[in-house]
Amino acid sequence: xxxxxxxxxxxxxxxxxxxxxxxxxxxxxxxxxxxxxxxxxxxxxxxxxxxxxxxxxxxxxxxxxxxxxxxxxxxxxxxxxxxxxxxxxxxxxxxxxxxxxxxxxxxxxxxxxxxxxxxxxxxxxxxxxxxxxxxxxxxxxxxxxxxxxxxxxxxxxxxxxxxxxxxxxxxxxxxxxxxxxxxxxxxxxxxx
Amino acid sequence: xxxxxxxxxxxxxxxxxxxxxxxxxxxxxxxxxxxxxxxxxxxxxxxxxxxxxxxxxxxxxxxxxxxxxxxxxxxxxxxxxxxxxxxxxxxxxxxxxxxxxxxxxxxxxxxxxxxxxxxxxxxxxxxxxxxxxxxxxxxxxxxxxxxxxxxxxxxxxxxxxxxxxxxxxxxxxxxxxxxxxxxxxxxxxxxxxxxxxxxxxxxxxxxxxxxxxxxxxxxxxxxxxxxxxxxxxxxxxxxxxxxxxxxxxxxxxxxxxxxxxxxxxxxxxxxxxxxxxxxxxxxxxxxxxxxxxxxxxxxxxxxxxxxxxxxxxxxxxxxxxxxxxxxxxxxxxxxxxxxxxxxxxxxxxxxxxxxxxxxxxxxxxxxxxxxxxxxxxxxxxxxxxxxxxxxxxxxxxxxxxxxxxxxxxxxxxxxxxxxxxxxxxxxxx
Numbered sequence: 001x002x003x004x005x006x007x008x009x010x011x012x013x014x015x016x017x018x019x020x021x022x023x024x025x026x027x028x029x030x031x032x033x034x035x036x037x038x039x040x041x042x043x044x045x046x047x048x049x050x051x052x053x054x055x056x057x058x059x060x061x062x063x064x065x066x067x068x069x070x071x072x073x074x075x076x077x078x079x080x081x082x083x084x085x086x087x088x089x090x091x092x093x094x095x096x097x098x099x100x101x102x103x104x105x106x107x108x109x110x111x112x113x114x115x116x117x118x119x120x121x122x123x124x125x126x127x128x129x130x131x132x133x134x135x136x137x138x139x140x141x142x143x144x145x146x147x148x149x150x151x152x153x154x155x156x157x158x159x160x161x162x163x164x165x166x167x168x169x170x171x172x173x174x175x176x177x178x179x180x181x182x183x184x185x186x187x188x189x190x191x192x
Numbered sequence: 193x194x195x196x197x198x199x200x201x202x203x204x205x206x207x208x209x210x211x212x213x214x215x216x217x218x219x220x221x222x223x224x225x226x227x228x229x230x231x232x233x234x235x236x237x238x239x240x241x242x243x244x245x246x247x248x249x250x251x252x253x254x255x256x257x258x259x260x261x262x263x264x265x266x267x268x269x270x271x272x273x274x275x276x277x278x279x280x281x282x283x284x285x286x287x288x289x290x291x292x293x294x295x296x297x298x299x300x301x302x303x304x305x306x307x308x309x310x311x312x313x314x315x316x317x318x319x320x321x322x323x324x325x326x327x328x329x330x331x332x333x334x335x336x337x338x339x340x341x342x343x344x345x346x347x348x349x350x351x352x353x354x355x356x357x358x359x360x361x362x363x364x365x366x367x368x369x370x371x372x373x374x375x376x377x378x379x380x381x382x383x384x385x386x387x388x389x390x391x392x393x394x395x396x397x398x399x400x401x402x403x404x405x406x407x408x409x410x411x412x413x414x415x416x417x418x419x420x421x422x423x424x425x426x427x428x429x430x431x432x433x434x435x436x437x438x439x440x441x442x443x444x445x446x447x448x449x450x451x452x453x454x455x456x457x458x459x460x461x462x463x464x465x466x467x468x469x470x471x472x473x474x475x476x477x478x479x480x481x482x483x484x485x486x487x488x489x490x491x492x493x494x495x496x497x498x499x500x501x502x503x504x505x506x507x508x509x510x511x512x513x514x515x516x517x518x519x520x521x522x523x524x525x526x527x528x529x530x531x532x533x534x535x536x537x538x539x540x541x542x543x544x545x546x547x548x549x550x551x552x553x554x555x556x557x558x559x560x561x562x563x564x565x566x567x568x569x570x571x572x573x574x575x576x577x578x579x580x581x582x583x584x585x586x587x588x589x590x591x592x593x594x595x596x597x598x599x600x601x602x603x604x605x606x607x608x609x610x611x612x613x614x615x616x617x618x619x620x621x
Contacts, residue, residue, distance in 0.1 A: 026333055026394035032345055033328075033336030033392065040337070041329050044462055046411060047403055049470050101481045108476045120473040124312070124410035131411075174479050175486035177469065182423040185523065185579055186600065187487040190590065192494070192582035 046123055046131075050113040052164030058135030059159040062152070065144025068137045072126055081148055082106075087127075096150040100169040109149055112174060114158075114166035118142045139163065267295035269305055272375055273366065274359040277313060286439070287313040288359060290374025293499045293518065299352065299546065299553045301377035303432050308439045309357045309375065309453055311412035311474050317459050319407065321435075321443035326389075326427070330402070330465035333394030340443055343429060346384045346392075351426060352552035354378040354520045356492055357453035361602040364620035369502035372606060372618070376495075376520065378553035379440075381447050382430030387422045390465070395422075398467045404446045407459040413472040414455045416448060418465070424449050424550075427460065449551035450522025451490050452601060480599070484591065488600025492522030494581045495603040496529055496556070496573035507614035510564035515542075518553045521575035525550045528574045531558035535568035535607070536583070542571070550576075562610070568619050569608045581605055584620075 048054050060068075069075055075085070082090025092103050100110055108116040122138045124130055133141070143158040152158075152166060178188075249255070271279040272288035279286045289308040291301055301307075310316075321340045329335035360375035368374075395418070402421050405413040416425075426447040429436060436442040441458025448455040454474050469475070480486040496519035501507055515533070519526045525548040530539035545555035556571070574580045584604045588595040598604055607619025 026391065028334065028392050028394070030346055030392060032342040033338045036327055036329065036335055036337045041327070041335060044327055045329065045464065047405075047413065047464055047470055047472070049466070049468070108471075108473060110479055111471055111476045112479075113471050116471045116473065116476055124473065128409070130409045170479075173481065175481060175483045177478075177490070178483075178487050180417045180491070181419055183524070183577055184491075185577060186491050186493050187484055190484070190488070192580055192586065192590075192603070 046119075048115045048119040048122070050115055050164065052115050052160060055115070055118070055160035055163065056135040057160055058139045059157055060136055060138070060140025060143050061157050062140075062143045062147035062154050064136075065140035065142070065147070068140045069144055072133065072137065072141075074126060074141070077127065082145065090145055091148045096148075100173070107145055107149070109151075109168075110170055110174075112168055112170050112172075114142065114146065114151075114163050114168055117145065118163060121145075267292045267305065269307070270370060270374070272307075272359065273371055274361065274375070279308075279313075281313065283315075285313045285315055286310055288357065288375065289439075290370050291377045293369045293374055293376075293497070294502050294505065296499055296518070297516075297555075299378050299518070299555050300432060301379055301553075303379065303434070303437045303440065306377040306379060306431075306437070306440060307355075307357065307375050309359070310408065310458075311406075311454065312410055314408045314410060314412075316438045317408050318438065319443055319459060324407075324443050324461070326444060326460055326463065328389055328393050328463045328465070330463075331396040331399040331467060332390070332465055333396065334392075336389075336393050338389070340429065343384055343427065343444070346388060348382055348384055349426065350380060350382045350430070351447075351449075352378060352380050352549045353426070353447050353449045354551060354553045355447065355453050355456050356495075356520070356601070358489075358601050361598070362497075362604075362606055362620065364618060366618060367503050369497060369499050372503070373497045375453070376518075376553070378518075378520070379431050380433065381426055381428040383426050383428035383444075383447070386425035386427055386446065386463070389427060389463075390421060393465075395465065399465045401466050401469050403462075403464045403466060403470050403472060404448075404455070404457040404460060405462040405464070406441070406457045407461040410473070411461075412454075412457060412474050414457060414474045415466075415470045415472060416451070416455055420448060420451070450492055450524075452492060455490065482599075485599040492520075492601050493603035494521035494523065494526065494573045494575040494579045495519070495601075496526075496571040496581060497606045498531070498569055498571050498608055501569065501610065501616045502608055503616055503618050505616045507562065507610065507616065509614065510562045513560050513562055515558045515560050515569060515571075517542075517556055517571050519548075519556055519571070519573040520551070520553045521573065521579065522551060523579050524576040525552075526554045526573050527576050529554075529556040530572045530574075531556075531560075532570040532572070533558075533560050533562075533567060536570050536605075539572065564612065566612050567610050569610060570605050570619075572605055 077085045077087030078090050079085030089106050121141050139158045146152045269289045272290040277287045279289050291305050291307040325337045327337045356376035362372035366372045399418050401415050403413050403415050428447050444460045445458040446460050478489045498517040500516045519529045529542040531542045532539050542556040542558040548554040572581045609617045609619045
C-alpha cells in the first residue's frame with residue numbers, strides 16, 4: 001500500500017511536466033500512422049525550394065549538359081538545342097531577347113527560381129525513365145538549357161550553392177498570390 | 193395502345209423508354225409509339241409479355257458480377273480539343289478527356305464518364321493499394337505515414353464536389369457542350385478530412401502552405417494555403433460508392449473543393465507542410481504578370497451552362513421544353529440561377545432539382561414554351577458569397593480590355609442559339 005501511495009504521489013508530481021510537454025506538442029487523437037524514419041522522408045521528399053536547401057551535392061556546366069542532352073536521348077524528342085523535335089520546345093524559336101512574358105512558355109523559364117528547372121528535370125525527365133538522372137546530370141542539363149536560353153554564360157558552373165543564385169529573366173516581375181481565406185471572393189473589387 | 197387498362201407491361205415499357213431515352217428531346221415522341229400486341233396482353237405477366245416485345249439480355253457471370261449500361265446508351269467521353277493533344281497519344285498517355293455533359297441528368301457524373309486530366313500527359317499508374325502510403329511531413333510535430341487501411345479506420349466524410357480543369361474555356365469554335373464545358377464533373381467523394389490528418393500530425397504554428405504530390409511518373413505537385421487544408425480539403429479514397437477509379441487517382445487523391453482541377457492531386461503519396469509558397473512545376477503554370485490574373489487563378493468563379501438544349505441538338509418543334517443545366521461555384525453553394533430565353537433581355541428564376549451543396553454541381557431547370565422563332569438561351573449563376581456569373585462584355589469592361597479577355601478560369605455566360613428550324617448552335621460562333 002505504502003509503495004502504491006508513493007507511486008501515486010510520484011505520478012502527481014510528474015504530471016505537470018507531462019502536461020507542459022503535451023502543451024508544447026499537440027497530442028495525437030487516434031494513434032494511427034507510423035512515424036517514418038529520416039531516411040524514408042529523404043527518399044520521398046523530392047521538393048526543391050527556391051533556397052535550394054534540399055539540393056543534393058553535385059555540379060555541371062553547359063558544355064557537359066550538351067553531352068548529357070545527347071547521351072540521355074533528350075535530343076530525340078526535343079531536337080538539337082531543344083528545337084524541332086516532337087517533344088516540347090526548350091528554346092524560344094523567335095528570340096531569347098524578348099521580355100519573358102512576351103516569349104512562348106518554354107521550360108519553367110518563367111519561374112523566378114532556377115531551382116524549378118532543376119526540380120522538373122529531376123522529377124519528370126526523361127520520359128519513361130523519370131527520376132533516374134544522377135544529380136550531376138541534372139545540374140549539367142539545367143546549365144545547358146539555361147545557357148541556350150541566354151540566362152547564364154557558357155562558362156557557368158552550376159552546383160547546389162550557385163544554382164539558387166541564378167538570376168532568372170522574370171526577376172521580380174510577377175504577381176504574388178493574395179491571401180486566401182474561406183469565403184473570400186476570387187478578387188477584391190471584381191464584381192463577378 | 194390497344195388495351196383499355198394500363199397493364200404492367202406498359203408501365204415497364206414506359207420506364208424502359210425513360211431510362212433508355214438518353215437525349216431528353218427524344219423521350220416524348222418515343223413514349224407509347226410501339227403498338228401493344230393483343231396477343232401479349234392476354235399474359236399479364238412481365239416475363240411472358242416482355243419476351244414478346246423485346247429481346248432479353250441473358251444473364252452471364254460477368255453481368256451478374258459487375259453491371260453494364262444498356263447498349264442503347266452510347267454516350268462517351270472525348271479527347272478535349274484544348275491544347276490539340278490526343279488522348280490516348282501514340283504511347284498511351286492521357287492528357288485531357290471531356291465528359292459528355294449534353295447527356296447528363298442529375299448532378300453525379302458517373303465515374304466512367306468523369307473528365308480526366310493529367311499534369312503534363314501521363315500514363316495512369318496501376319497502384320496496389322496494399323503497397324500505397326501517404327506520408328505527411330514538414331512543419332508538423334510528428335511526421336506520419338498512413339497506409340490505406342489506416343486511413344479507412346479514421347473518421348470519414350462523404351461530400352459532393354465538382355472538379356473543373358482550368359482548361360475548361362468555351363469559345364466560338366466549339367460545337368457541343370462537351371467541347372465547351374466538358375472539363376468539369378461532379379462526384380460523391382468519401383475520405384478523411386485533411387484537417388483530421390494534420391491535427392493527428394500536429395501542425396506547427398509556422399505552417400502557412402502545403403504541397404500535395406502524386407505518384408505518377410512526373411510526381412505532379414501543387415502548393416496550397418494551409419487555411420484551405422484546415423477548411424475543407426478531403427483525402428478521398430471513395431468515388432460514387434466505390435473506390436476511386438485509376439483515372440481519378442486510385443487509390444488516393446486530394447479533393448480541394450472549388451480550386452482549379454490541377455490542385456486536386458491524384459495518386460496522392462505525400463503532403464509536405466511548409467512556411468512559404470513552394471514553386472512546383474504545376475504551380476509555375478499559375479504565374480501571372482498582373483495581380484488580377486494571379487488572384488483569379490485558383491478559386492473557380494460562379495459558372496453555369498445549359499446542357500439541354502445545347503450545341504448540335506435539334507428541337508423537334510415548337511412547344512414545351514424543360515431547359516436543363518448545371519451550375520457550380522468555387523466560392524460555395526449556388527444561391528440562384530436565372531435563365532433567359534430571349535438573349536438576355538429578361539431573366540427568369542430557374543428551379544433547383546436538389547438542395548445546392550457547397551462547391552458541387554447543382555441541376556437547374558426552367559420550363560419554356562418555344563414559339564418557333566429564332567432566339568438565344570442563356571443561364572446565369574449567383575453563389576452564396578454574392579459572386580455573379582458575368583457576360584463576356586462585362587469582364588472586358590471591368591478590365592478595360594477587348595471582349596474575349598478573361599483572366600483565370602473562364603466563367604462567363606454561355607449562349608446557345610436556337611434557329612427557326614430548331615437547330616441549336618454555339619452562340620459565341
